[in-house]
Amino acid sequence: MTGDDGVVGGHGPTRRIQVTVNGTPRDAEVEPRTLLVYFLREQLGLTGTHIGCDTSNCGACTVQLDGRPVKSCTVFAVQADGRRIRTVEGLEQEGVLSPLQAAFAEAHGLQCGFCTPGMLMTATALVEGERAPGTDAIREALRGNLCRCTGYANIVQAVEAALRGHRPASEPKQSPASLPGR
Amino acid sequence: MIPASFGYRAPKSLEETLDLLHQHPGEARVLAGGQSLIPLMKLRLAQPKVLVDLQHVPGLSYLREEEGFLKVGAFTRVGTLLEDPLVQARYPMLAEAGKVIADPLVRNLGTVGGNLCHGDPGNDLPACWIAAGGEMVITSARGPRTVAASEFYRDTFVTAVGPEEVLTEARLPMARAGHGAAYLKLQRPGGDYSVAGVAASLTLDPKGRVARSGIGLTAVGPTALPAPRAAASLVGHPPDAVHLAEAGKLASQEAVPVPDLRGEVEYKRAVVEVLTEQVLERAADRAGGRA
Numbered sequence: 001m002t003g004d005d006g007v008v009g010g011h012g013p014t015r016r017i018q019v020t021v022n023g024t025p026r027d028a029e030v031e032p033r034t035l036l037v038y039f040l041r042e043q044l045g046l047t048g049t050h051i052g053c054d055t056s057n058c059g060a061c062t063v064q065l066d067g068r069p070v071k072s073c074t075v076f077a078v079q080a081d082g083r084r085i086r087t088v089e090g091l092e093q094e095g096v097l098s099p100l101q102a103a104f105a106e107a108h109g110l111q112c113g114f115c116t117p118g119m120l121m122t123a124t125a126l127v128e129g130e131r132a133p134g135t136d137a138i139r140e141a142l143r144g145n146l147c148r149c150t151g152y153a154n155i156v157q158a159v160e161a162a163l164r165g166h167r168p169a170s171e172p173k174q175s176p177a178s179l180p181g182r
Numbered sequence: 183m184i185p186a187s188f189g190y191r192a193p194k195s196l197e198e199t200l201d202l203l204h205q206h207p208g209e210a211r212v213l214a215g216g217q218s219l220i221p222l223m224k225l226r227l228a229q230p231k232v233l234v235d236l237q238h239v240p241g242l243s244y245l246r247e248e249e250g251f252l253k254v255g256a257f258t259r260v261g262t263l264l265e266d267p268l269v270q271a272r273y274p275m276l277a278e279a280g281k282v283i284a285d286p287l288v289r290n291l292g293t294v295g296g297n298l299c300h301g302d303p304g305n306d307l308p309a310c311w312i313a314a315g316g317e318m319v320i321t322s323a324r325g326p327r328t329v330a331a332s333e334f335y336r337d338t339f340v341t342a343v344g345p346e347e348v349l350t351e352a353r354l355p356m357a358r359a360g361h362g363a364a365y366l367k368l369q370r371p372g373g374d375y376s377v378a379g380v381a382a383s384l385t386l387d388p389k390g391r392v393a394r395s396g397i398g399l400t401a402v403g404p405t406a407l408p409a410p411r412a413a414a415s416l417v418g419h420p421p422d423a424v425h426l427a428e429a430g431k432l433a434s435q436e437a438v439p440v441p442d443l444r445g446e447v448e449y450k451r452a453v454v455e456v457l458t459e460q461v462l463e464r465a466a467d468r469a470g471g472r473a
């Protein structure tokens with residue numbers, strides 16, 4: 001144990017957490033200082049969630065926490081205890097891309113693809129939400145997700161296409177109110 | 183980036199929270215949305231020994247008008263604030279400020295209390311609370327006490343909240359007929375902290391003259407600042423172009439900006455002048471004073 005000296009690579013005391021990741025309950029031991037993105041990538045092996053900046057700026061690490069998109073490099077895994085986490089790996093169902101994923105492919109909403117998992121998680125919340133956002137609202141919703149390749153136009157078009165084709169999902173709508181603090 | 187090790191506590195009540203802060207004097211830090219504290223911990227600019235997470239403490243998330251105030255629970259998320267129908271209808275200044283804080287992902291976690299308590303002069307809500315003459319309710323084991331927003335900010339990252347205290351509520355005087363308030367900030371494209379921001383709150387008398395005014399400034403001083411001379415210059419006058427321009431000049435003199443990557447001192451003063459005029463115009467429109 002490192003105690004409080006903060007030596008990188010040391011092991012402090014751990015804490016048991018229970019989370020639901022893409023519908024599957026997971027039990028794990030984590031150090032309190034473990035960031036959610038490292039927990040997902042290194043402890044659960046879910047490397048679809050990317051680390052772009054590690055400084056809370058780029059949104060590549062976006063996952064949904066109880067249905068709300070958040071930057072997983074700026075959340076401790078212990079804060080997610082008892083909550084539902086959805087990552088890019090949870091979008092495809094039985095080998096079929098989600099309508100938004102399909103729209104990204106169709107509209108060339110990605111080039112290098114590094115920002116794409118984060119874009120998808122933010123935009124999925126939008127597509128599955130109760131409102132019908134216009135172009136400006138889509139751009140505003142994606143403000144926290146940076147893309148260095150596409151110039152955004154195709155991403156916005158992909159989201160618009162997915163919104164046009166959206167049929168109410170069979171699973172219940174995720175309410176943003178379910179996160180504590182409303 | 184990996185923060186230094188710390189102990190994590192998730193109390194289920196305010197009493198337990200205050201007890202934990204008491205048990206770890208000066209070593210424990212409250213964790214709200216984490217959108218300022220976690221980045222600081224990753225850079226190891228903050229190394230608290232114990233984090234006391236507020237997320238499971240009940241009764242800290244609400245928005246309601248009561249006893250002459252708009253009362254906002256400290257744990258209310260910024261995203262909730264700016265989308266709240268009551269805020270949008272009656273407190274558009276707060277919706278405007280909320281909308282220019284970071285991005286929607288940060289706002290899904292960041293809280294009103296965290297934005298008010300962090301003490302970064304670039305935080306946008308403090309100027310709003312100062313302009314509107316708001317109050318902070320700070321709770322310790324001895325009970326709650328109330329501090330005026332204008333007295334809350336002591337220095338950069340230093341507020342009136344003591345190490346064994348928690349901000350539980352922030353309140354603004356309830357909006358009434360003849361009142362209008364607004365917030366404007368200039369930011370670099372792509373979303374950023376302010377180059378400068380200005381909040382204004384005006385109450386007009388039945389003749390359309392300013393009866394009360396408050397102005398708060400973002401990112402042009404060691405803390406969010408009031409601009410009392412600019413605000414006082416308006417009282418007794420109609421909010422016309424001449425008086426708004428005069429207030430803008432005074433506010434730019436009351437600002438104490440430092441040069442940084444967002445601009446030089448003279449530039450920031452000029453921004454404060456222009457923003458003050460514009461935000462006062464908007465507040466006056468909302469107060470019904472500019473037909």
Ligand SMILES: Cc1cc2nc3c(=O)[nH]c(=O)nc-3n(C[C@H](O)[C@H](O)[C@H](O)COP(=O)(O)OP(=O)(O)OC[C@H]3O[C@@H](n4cnc5c(N)ncnc54)[C@H](O)[C@@H]3O)c2cc1C
Binds near residue numbers: 257283349
């Ligand atoms: C990329 C990025 C951009 C940003 N841009 C802006 C911006 O443009 N404008 C802006 O205003 N902010 C901005 N922020 C900051 C953001 O708004 C933070 O959410 C906010 O400053 C802190 O709120 P929090 O709930 O996340 O608090 P935390 O990070 O959890 O806490 C911040 C501090 O406040 C203390 N604290 C929190 N709640 C309480 C309480 N109830 N009682 C006592 N102490 C408390 C904590 O101990 C800590 O010291 C940005 C953040 C990021 C990551």
Ligand code: FES
Binds near residue numbers: 052057059060071072
């Ligand atoms: S990696 Fe989290 S915001 Fe960039």
Ligand code: FES
Binds near residue numbers: 111112113147148149
């Ligand atoms: S596709 Fe390369 S960063 Fe977005």
